[in-house]
Structure formats: C-alpha cells, structure tokens
Amino acid sequence: MNVKEIVSSKLTMLNEENIIKYDVPLKDYCSFKIGGPAEVFCVPKTQAQLIELMAFCLRENISYFILGKGSNLLISDQGLTGMVISTSALNKITKDENYISAFSGVLLKDLCEFAQEHGLSGLEFAHGIPGSVGGAVYMNAGAYGGEIKDVLYCSKCLSPQLSLLESTNPIIHLKAADHCFAYRSSALQVQGLIHLSSVFKLKQQNPAEILAKMDDFKLQRWDKQPMDLPSAGSVFKRPEGYFTGKLIDDCGLRGYRIGDAAVSNKHCGFIVNLGNATAKDVLQLIRYVQQTVYSRFQVKLETEIRVLGVESK
Ligand SMILES: Cc1cc2nc3c(=O)[nH]c(=O)nc-3n(C[C@H](O)[C@H](O)[C@H](O)COP(=O)(O)OP(=O)(O)OC[C@H]3O[C@@H](n4cnc5c(N)ncnc54)[C@H](O)[C@@H]3O)c2cc1C
Incomplete structure (x- = not known):
C-alpha cells in the first residue's frame, strides 16, 4: 500500500471529519506561491488530533512536516x-492579567492586535511578520530590535517519540530558558519539537501608543520591503558584521533574475516571485548569489528560509 492508501484505510474517523485531503498544491499554502502537491494534507482541529496524526506517522513510518503559515519556506516543485x-x-487566544496564551496556528498579526486591544505592549515588533505563533517560536522571529525571546514566558510542545505521544501525558513544558533562543534559532529546531502553544509576558500600556508603534513599523516595512510580491522574507541570515542586502547590492545583483525569480529591486535580501517562478529558479538564484558574494567578499551567506523536498537539477 502507498501512503495515501494507508492513511485513507487506517485513519477512517479523521477522514470522515474532513481533516485529511490528498494531493493538495502547496503553492496555495505558502507566501512564495511556489511548490508542488502534498501527498497527504491534514488540518487537525484539536491538539488531540495533532497528537494522533503524529503518532500515526511515527507508527507507520510516514514522514511528516508541520506547516505554519508557510511564510519562511521554499517548497520543491515536486511537492512533498x-x-x-x-x-x-x-488558533485559540486567551488572556490572564499581563499574560497572553496563543495556540501554534494563531497568526502573529491576530496575536499583536489582540494584545494591542487589551493594552498589552511588547509584541509590536511582530505585527508585520506574516507567520504563525508556532513558526515564530520555532524561528525566534524578530524585527525592529525585538525578538520572540524577549516576550516569551513558556511553551507547550510535543516530542516526536512514539512512546511519549502514546502516553497519558505527552505534553512537554518549556520555560523561557529551555527554548535556547539564538538568532533565528531555537531548541525546537535542534530537538525537532512540535509547538502547541506559548504564553507571552507583556506590559500594560495605552492602546493608542501601542497602535502608533505598530503603524510606524508597518510604514517602515512597506517602505523598505517588496510587500506587493510573493516572497519568503529575507532569504539569508545576517552574517555578523555585514548587511546582507548591501553585500548583494554591491555585487551588482539588484534585480538579477533567473526565470521568474528575481533579487528584489526594493530590498536585495529578498528574492521575489515575479509570476511563475519555480523552486528550481529560486534555488539556482540563491546559489548564484551565494557564489557571487563569496567570491567578491569571502562572506558565506547561509539561508534563513527552509528549503523543503528534493529539487531536480
Ligand atoms: C514579506 C515577509 C516578511 C518577513 N519578515 C520577517 C521579519 O521581519 N522577521 C522574521 O523573523 N521573519 C520574517 N519573515 C519570515 C517568516 O514570516 C517568519 O520566519 C515566521 O516566523 C515563519 O512562521 P510561519 O508560521 O510562516 O512558519 P512556516 O514558514 O510555516 O514554517 C517555518 C518553519 O517553522 C516550522 N514550524 C511551523 N509551525 C511549527 C510548529 N507548530 N511546531 C514546530 N515547528 C513549526 C516549520 O516546520 C518550518 O520548519 C518574513 C516573511 C515574509 C514573506
């Protein structure tokens, strides 16, 4: 039996609840608008269903990928x-005094607006980051001098171990320090943990002041970044002591294009999809940029975006 047959024959309850679909185009689920189909695509409605799906994959030896809002991904043209x-x-959000708790699928935008409406400050930096809470904690997302690590109080996660997932208490509790946050990195990446929810510790402030700060960051973002074209944000991590966009610009690569993938004219750290870019186009462009920057400045650019699936040469 292939994976689809195993899933459709063994996960009958979840199939009946319409949680499972087959051959779903992933370009519809990521900000780059690139990517072939997911063999099996599941949207659990509860954390219990998420646990059931993960345990099933481990038991049946089926590979799985946890998708947030898809804003930091380059997915293969062949799909996954x-x-x-x-x-x-x-996507549940709740508040208790100065603490806000959010499930993994809550959008950062919704989380920030909820905090602002309740006069809680600290998350303003994250308002324009187009990801989910799970993706942001996984990546330790940050902007304008703020990072998730500055406001995160604790999280609930799952470990990809069948014995734990099948136990009566599969949830792992992480205090702030347990996340081992670093620049665009966290313990979730290193240990393969699945994020369920986080609590953020915020400070009381006038909602109008919070809104003004969020609006200011939004203006800066629209002024400097190609928000009108599909992308996955900054392609490369910032190498210490350099600005990625400037390195790429100084190599004369502003606007450089392979197929429909182009170095953004507005911000050279972004690669944009001009219409029908393929993952192959983007990967070739990434390699070209890396080689050019290295041969000119001897600086290695490491990708920040996650590249998924195997790409044909
Ligand atoms: C226009 C634009 C601007 C951007 N600006 C910024 C910025 O200013 N700062 C910044 O840091 N980033 C920025 N990004 C990148 C991106 O939005 C962030 O990295 C974001 O945190 C990714 O969240 P996501 O939900 O989209 O994750 P996805 O892209 O869906 O996934 C990213 C990684 O997180 C993992 N993941 C997602 N959810 C979970 C979970 N529940 N448990 C375990 N792993 C999980 C995935 O498996 C994957 O490996 C930008 C992107 C775009 C398109």
Missing part, C-alpha cells in the same frame, strides 16, 4: 511526500 500537517485551525 508523506504528510503535511497544517496548524491553521489551532
């Missing part, structure tokens, strides 16, 4: 085999 599990329906 195995199961893609989207957190989009896990």
Whole structure:
C-alpha cells in the first residue's frame, strides 16, 4: 500500500471529519506561491488530533512536516511526500492579567492586535511578520530590535517519540530558558519539537501608543520591503558584521533574475516571485548569489528560509 492508501484505510474517523485531503498544491499554502502537491494534507482541529496524526506517522513510518503559515519556506516543485500537517485551525487566544496564551496556528498579526486591544505592549515588533505563533517560536522571529525571546514566558510542545505521544501525558513544558533562543534559532529546531502553544509576558500600556508603534513599523516595512510580491522574507541570515542586502547590492545583483525569480529591486535580501517562478529558479538564484558574494567578499551567506523536498537539477 502507498501512503495515501494507508492513511485513507487506517485513519477512517479523521477522514470522515474532513481533516485529511490528498494531493493538495502547496503553492496555495505558502507566501512564495511556489511548490508542488502534498501527498497527504491534514488540518487537525484539536491538539488531540495533532497528537494522533503524529503518532500515526511515527507508527507507520510516514514522514511528516508541520506547516505554519508557510511564510519562511521554499517548497520543491515536486511537492512533498508523506504528510503535511497544517496548524491553521489551532488558533485559540486567551488572556490572564499581563499574560497572553496563543495556540501554534494563531497568526502573529491576530496575536499583536489582540494584545494591542487589551493594552498589552511588547509584541509590536511582530505585527508585520506574516507567520504563525508556532513558526515564530520555532524561528525566534524578530524585527525592529525585538525578538520572540524577549516576550516569551513558556511553551507547550510535543516530542516526536512514539512512546511519549502514546502516553497519558505527552505534553512537554518549556520555560523561557529551555527554548535556547539564538538568532533565528531555537531548541525546537535542534530537538525537532512540535509547538502547541506559548504564553507571552507583556506590559500594560495605552492602546493608542501601542497602535502608533505598530503603524510606524508597518510604514517602515512597506517602505523598505517588496510587500506587493510573493516572497519568503529575507532569504539569508545576517552574517555578523555585514548587511546582507548591501553585500548583494554591491555585487551588482539588484534585480538579477533567473526565470521568474528575481533579487528584489526594493530590498536585495529578498528574492521575489515575479509570476511563475519555480523552486528550481529560486534555488539556482540563491546559489548564484551565494557564489557571487563569496567570491567578491569571502562572506558565506547561509539561508534563513527552509528549503523543503528534493529539487531536480
Ligand atoms: C514579506 C515577509 C516578511 C518577513 N519578515 C520577517 C521579519 O521581519 N522577521 C522574521 O523573523 N521573519 C520574517 N519573515 C519570515 C517568516 O514570516 C517568519 O520566519 C515566521 O516566523 C515563519 O512562521 P510561519 O508560521 O510562516 O512558519 P512556516 O514558514 O510555516 O514554517 C517555518 C518553519 O517553522 C516550522 N514550524 C511551523 N509551525 C511549527 C510548529 N507548530 N511546531 C514546530 N515547528 C513549526 C516549520 O516546520 C518550518 O520548519 C518574513 C516573511 C515574509 C514573506
């Protein structure tokens, strides 16, 4: 039996609840608008269903990928085999005094607006980052001098171990320090943990002042970044002591194009999809930029975006 047959024959309850779909085009689920189909695509409605799906994959030896809002991904034109599990329906937010708790699928935008409406400050930096809470904690997302690590109080996660997932208490509790946050990195990446929810510790402030700060960051973002074209944000991590966009610009690569993938004219650290870019185009462009910057400045550019699936040469 292939993966689709195994899933459709063994996960009958979840199939009946319409949580599972097959051959779903992933370009519709990521900000780059690039990517072939997911062999199996699941949208669990509860954390219990997420646990059930993960345990199933481990038991059946099926590979799985946890998809947030898809804003930091380059997905292969061939798509992904195995199961893609989207957190989009896990989107509960609650507040207790100065603490806000959010499930993994909550959009950062919604989290920030909820905090602002309740007069809680600290998350303004994240308002324009087009990801989910799970993706932001996983990546330690940051902007304008703020990072997730500055406001995160604790999280609940899952470990990809069948014995734990099948136990009566599969949830792992992480205090702030347990996340081992560093620049665009966290313990979740290193240990392969799946994020369920986080609590953020914020400070009381006048909602109008919070809104003004969010609006200011939004203006800066629209002024400097190609927000009108599909992309996955900054392609490369910032090498210490340099600005990535300037390095690329100084190599004369502003606007440089392979197929429909181009170095953004507005911000050279972004690669944009001008219409029908393929993952292959983007990968070739990434390699070209890396080689050119290295041969000119001897600086290695490491990708920040996650490249998924195997690409044909
Ligand atoms: C226009 C634009 C601007 C951007 N600006 C910024 C910026 O200013 N700062 C910044 O840091 N980033 C920025 N980004 C990148 C991106 O938005 C962030 O990295 C974001 O945190 C990714 O969240 P996501 O939900 O989209 O994750 P996805 O892209 O869906 O996934 C990213 C990684 O996180 C993992 N993941 C997602 N959810 C979970 C979970 N629940 N448990 C475990 N792993 C999970 C995925 O498996 C994947 O490996 C930008 C992107 C765009 C398109």
